[in-house]
Amino acid sequence: MLTMILRRIFLGLATISIVSLIIFAGVEILPGDACTQYLEQDQADVELLEKCRDDLNLNRPAHERYTEWALGALTGDLGMSVNGEAKISDLVGARFANSLLLAFFALLVGVPLAMLLGVITGLWRDRKPDIIFSTIAIFAMTIPEFVSATLLILVFSVWLGWLPGIVLTSAGSPISEFFPEILLPVIVLSLVMTAHVMRMVRSSVIEVMASDYVQMATLKGVPYWQMVFRHALPNALLPAINVVALTIAWLLGGVVVIEVVFNYPGLGRMMIDAISDRDLPVVQAIALIVASIYVCINLTADLMTMIANPKLRTMYLRK
Amino acid sequence: MSAATFINIQNLSVGYTSQSGEIIRVLRNVSLSINRGESIGLVGESGSGKSTLALAALGFFKRGLRALEGDVEFDGIDMLALERDDLQAIRGGRLALIPQNSGQSLTPTLRIGLQVAEALRLHSQLNESDFEARVVELLTQVRLPEPATLLSRFPHELSGGQQQRVAVAMALAGEPDALLLDEPTTGLDVTTQAHILELLRDLASERNMAMLYVSHDLGAISRVCDRVAVMYAGEIVLKGSTKQVLLSPRHPYAHGLLSSIPRLTQTSLPLALDGRPPMPSETITGCAFADRCALADERCRSTPPTLKQLESGEKVRCFHPDRIDQLPVVNKTVTQKGNVSADHGGDALGLNQLAISYAKPSLWNQLFSNASMPPATVDNINILIRTGETLGLVGESGSGKSTILKAIAGLISPKTGHLVLNGEGRLTPKVENRSALHLRQIQMIFQNPDDSLNPRHNIAQILAQPLRLYFSLTGEELRQRSIELLERVRLGSHYLDRRPSQLSGGEKQRVAVARAFAAEPAIVLCDEVTSALDVSVQAAVLDLLNELKAQRGTTYIFVSHDLAVVKAISNRVAVLYQGRLCEIGPVEAVYSKPFHPYTDVLLGAVLEPDPNFMPKLSADDVVELSPPKTGCPFQRRCPRKLGKICDTDVPPGRIFDNGHQINCHIPETDL
Ligand SMILES: Nc1ncnc2c1ncn2[C@@H]1O[C@H](COP(=O)(O)OP(=O)(O)OP(=O)(O)O)[C@@H](O)[C@H]1O
Ligand code: SF4
Ligand code: SF4
Ligand SMILES: [Mg+2]
Numbered sequence: 001m002l003t004m005i006l007r008r009i010f011l012g013l014a015t016i017s018i019v020s021l022i023i024f025a026g027v028e029i030l031p032g033d034a035c036t037q038y039l040e041q042d043q044a045d046v047e048l049l050e051k052c053r054d055d056l057n058l059n060r061p062a063h064e065r066y067t068e069w070a071l072g073a074l075t076g077d078l079g080m081s082v083n084g085e086a087k088i089s090d091l092v093g094a095r096f097a098n099s100l101l102l103a104f105f106a107l108l109v110g111v112p113l114a115m116l117l118g119v120i121t122g123l124w125r126d127r128k129p130d131i132i133f134s135t136i137a138i139f140a141m142t143i144p145e146f147v148s149a150t151l152l153i154l155v156f157s158v159w160l161g162w163l164p165g166i167v168l169t170s171a172g173s174p175i176s177e178f179f180p181e182i183l184l185p186v187i188v189l190s191l192v193m194t195a196h197v198m199r200m201v202r203s204s205v206i207e208v209m210a211s212d213y214v215q216m217a218t219l220k221g222v223p224y225w226q227m228v229f230r231h232a233l234p235n236a237l238l239p240a241i242n243v244v245a246l247t248i249a250w251l252l253g254g255v256v257v258i259e260v261v262f263n264y265p266g267l268g269r270m271m272i273d274a275i276s277d278r279d280l281p282v283v284q285a286i287a288l289i290v291a292s293i294y295v296c297i298n299l300t301a302d303l304m305t306m307i308a309n310p311k312l313r314t315m316y317l318r319k
Numbered sequence: 320m321s322a323a324t325f326i327n328i329q330n331l332s333v334g335y336t337s338q339s340g341e342i343i344r345v346l347r348n349v350s351l352s353i354n355r356g357e358s359i360g361l362v363g364e365s366g367s368g369k370s371t372l373a374l375a376a377l378g379f380f381k382r383g384l385r386a387l388e389g390d391v392e393f394d395g396i397d398m399l400a401l402e403r404d405d406l407q408a409i410r411g412g413r414l415a416l417i418p419q420n421s422g423q424s425l426t427p428t429l430r431i432g433l434q435v436a437e438a439l440r441l442h443s444q445l446n447e448s449d450f451e452a453r454v455v456e457l458l459t460q461v462r463l464p465e466p467a468t469l470l471s472r473f474p475h476e477l478s479g480g481q482q483q484r485v486a487v488a489m490a491l492a493g494e495p496d497a498l499l500l501d502e503p504t505t506g507l508d509v510t511t512q513a514h515i516l517e518l519l520r521d522l523a524s525e526r527n528m529a530m531l532y533v534s535h536d537l538g539a540i541s542r543v544c545d546r547v548a549v550m551y552a553g554e555i556v557l558k559g560s561t562k563q564v565l566l567s568p569r570h571p572y573a574h575g576l577l578s579s580i581p582r583l584t585q586t587s588l589p590l591a592l593d594g595r596p597p598m599p600s601e602t603i604t605g606c607a608f609a610d611r612c613a614l615a616d617e618r619c620r621s622t623p624p625t626l627k628q629l630e631s632g633e634k635v636r637c638f639h640p641d642r643i644d645q646l647p648v649v650n651k652t653v654t655q656k657g658n659v660s661a662d663h664g665g666d667a668l669g670l671n672q673l674a675i676s677y678a679k680p681s682l683w684n685q686l687f688s689n690a691s692m693p694p695a696t697v698d699n700i701n702i703l704i705r706t707g708e709t710l711g712l713v714g715e716s717g718s719g720k721s722t723i724l725k726a727i728a729g730l731i732s733p734k735t736g737h738l739v740l741n742g743e744g745r746l747t748p749k750v751e752n753r754s755a756l757h758l759r760q761i762q763m764i765f766q767n768p769d770d771s772l773n774p775r776h777n778i779a780q781i782l783a784q785p786l787r788l789y790f791s792l793t794g795e796e797l798r799q800r801s802i803e804l805l806e807r808v809r810l811g812s813h814y815l816d817r818r819p820s821q822l823s824g825g826e827k828q829r830v831a832v833a834r835a836f837a838a839e840p841a842i843v844l845c846d847e848v849t850s851a852l853d854v855s856v857q858a859a860v861l862d863l864l865n866e867l868k869a870q871r872g873t874t875y876i877f878v879s880h881d882l883a884v885v886k887a888i889s890n891r892v893a894v895l896y897q898g899r900l901c902e903i904g905p906v907e908a909v910y911s912k913p914f915h916p917y918t919d920v921l922l923g924a925v926l927e928p929d930p931n932f933m934p935k936l937s938a939d940d941v942v943e944l945s946p947p948k949t950g951c952p953f954q955r956r957c958p959r960k961l962g963k964i965c966d967t968d969v970p971p972g973r974i975f976d977n978g979h980q981i982n983c984h985i986p987e988t989d990l
Contacts, residue, residue, distance in 0.1 A: 210382070216424040219377055220411035220489065221441050224403070230437075234428040310428055310473040 012299045019291040024066050027284050033058050034280040038082045078285040088285045099266040103251035110190035118201020125206055140195035149188045149261040167264045185262045193247050200243050208236040238309055245301030253290040325529045326353040331389030333371055345371055345599050347553045358530035360540035363550035364853045369533045373499045378406055412442035415490035419501040421482040425474035432470030435489050442493035457488040480511035497529040508715040511940040513924040516542050538926030541565050549573045552596045552607040559633030561930045569633055569640040571612045579858035581883040588887050591862045592855035595823045614639050665706050667842055667874040669739035673700040675726050676734045694946045695734055697722050697898035709875040711889030719898030720878040724844045728763050759789045762840035766847035768827035772819040779815040785837040804833040825856035845877045861888055882925050886910055894918050896953050897946035904979030913990035915981045916959045
């Protein structure tokens, strides 16, 4: 078991290093470098360019810079942004905290709701509750986020005036200042997320309820709700771990569309801004962070599944 | 009805409403009664409604199905009118079910101990504190080894036979007065099956239980049941004592079913029962069996027969029970198995010192640990297969039968040793490196046609693949050849544009056979090709394979866990245990004395559909996970084990006439 976990962690680290190499190489292959990109090559003043290159150490060979960048990243130092004004780690840190905040509330609402609705629609398959919730879910999944976001803004802030439709708080402000501005983005995000996770939980519940062991439990005289809670749900919710994990990674990696629509200062918008500012060091840093988030969360999900699923657990314990 | 009638099903019809609003009957007017202490067998082809009937006895219907009319009573209680709470009290308590597939009927996330204790909590007056002791007692009663340690295991940590025993223990926890068993031993090895049946027999007589035993295996039925009911297309067509039904069946379908079972006492192929039963949605005007019945006349086709009692006591749904003796009993249509003598024909395939191992040291293990490797799954196999012969491979699950076929097909590379094709030269291990000629010459047919035929292709596309690939056929030529192939497997050209889902199991397997023969192979590998089929269909497929061989001189390697099937079709048989060869020789020699101790155990456990037959159980049925490192593979279970020498030394080959060889330390004269 322990070797298994260590091995997975090792593999995860290997994945991250490979991804970091690819990111770095990708930026290297681009025509020009961070400074020419930033200063828009043709009009660039040669002196400025040289100064910028000096600042960013761009004159040194690529492998040295990669090592430096990678080692820096390990200690949390992601270098300076291209205009040399701020440490990327500070910039990203604040934005990441915001993304975390948004993800946290979206998950807090979305995951329990999705599980509950998934189980309800699965158990009452093809009956009223299922038909109602499944229809809503399909709408929530098919309408693009920017449409549903705009609609909600229209209803709740423009017509009813209950909630602010846009986030004006700047990155780095204390959490309390994000209320109630954060509510609408949270609602839109949880809507999309709940719909996806719910559909998945529903089909898993339906499959398990049709299984031989659930039929056997019924024929053994187990009362309905005891059968549902002891025999069906533990098996039906196992696959949900991975789906929820992917959702978390998606939320943390920055939900670009939502952040742009609501002007929310999260990681996704920072990425967009960095791209339009041609700030390659920041783009590079964010790409690395997002990749690491995916790897970490997948790893955690796999380990959790392994612990929760007796088949996997015993397989590794007894080996 | 007599006062002792315990389970009483009267005129029960079960069905569903189809999408077009029609009511489709799955069970039609079925009556069955079981007394205390009596056990009744329910037989019939797949889809005949056996499981539906057994579940109906519990007042349970699968999603979509419902009782249309009739009564189900258990000890005077109307099971169809009960409230949920009262049903729960009876189910698993006084009336318990042992399900068709225990492996899938135990909840994967709950420990064995908890699942059995749950039945105690629901159906016994015991205190919570006494549960554990009682569970251990129950597990001991079903003869599970080390019951105390099994408590904390999860279902997947038990073998198939052990899971089945847990299901029995769970049923016994409620101290039932009646047991419903739905194919409790299907899919288990012969020795395991025989042991579980003995256990059930003992329990039934000890506790004076009523039993409804559902199975398509007449051998198992004959071992445990007093009376037998035969179902066909949702109706009971014959009811009588086990002796009457199995020894002198008075209904043409039962007669056909019995003659389609291959038996150890026969040397020829069993008689096939052609055709297939009507679907529940088809309208039947006369007798449901008329299309397949050799005795059918005008009356049979227009009027449905009723269930009538004969003087001898059986009840038969047939107009002509007195004409049964006009039905054929032995298979005359089939050409006898071609005899292949040692000097006839060349060598088709040689397996030289073949060893195969699944355990591959991963990169990680190679780098970071030096754990010793487990013994190879298959080891030291030397067999020379002659052209035109059928070599049967038998052994229990895990004996490496399929592994050997996979190596021949090139799906897995041997660890050591090699294959020689046509006595010419080595065959490249990996399928992707083999020449087109070699690929064409070796074809494989799989156990389950559902997995091996692409459901999105129609039959024409399925057959076109090999014809295009190996013979570059196109257009009209391709079509002609496809029709020819279909006719060879006794299907017509109208099958060309059907899809696999529109065919019955037997028809699908015929298409799989046709596809293999499209390549005009020299060697056909058959992996449990009839295991998923009903006996009647199995007989037809065996017949077909044998006929094709007679026409084309094809060589077969035929793998099956069913000793009677292997006997019926093979010229030579190899008996495997844990991937090692125990015995090999001509069929007649292997199936008669002298025996390898393992062959003896296997043959002893085979059940014949004959109530006078007694199985001989000489070794226990533990499942071994990996072969022993040294000595004889069978050392841990051998009832005739000599001693230390069996643990340390590889047994020598004892040679008899006609290339019959037994690998055992026991000297020739004592075997
Ligand atoms: N839920 C269902 N809805 C509609 N038809 C069903 C349903 N379950 C079974 N059937 C049909 O009822 C008939 C009887 O099925 P049943 O499972 O009782 O057969 P069986 O004799 O037990 O077969 P097997 O030997 O394969 O277990 C079949 O034609 C099957 O297709
Ligand atoms: S009634 Fe006629 S068709 Fe039916 S089984 Fe009897 S003889 Fe055959
Ligand atoms: S060699 Fe020994 S253990 Fe093996 S079968 Fe013979 S007697 Fe039994
Ligand atoms: Mg069944």
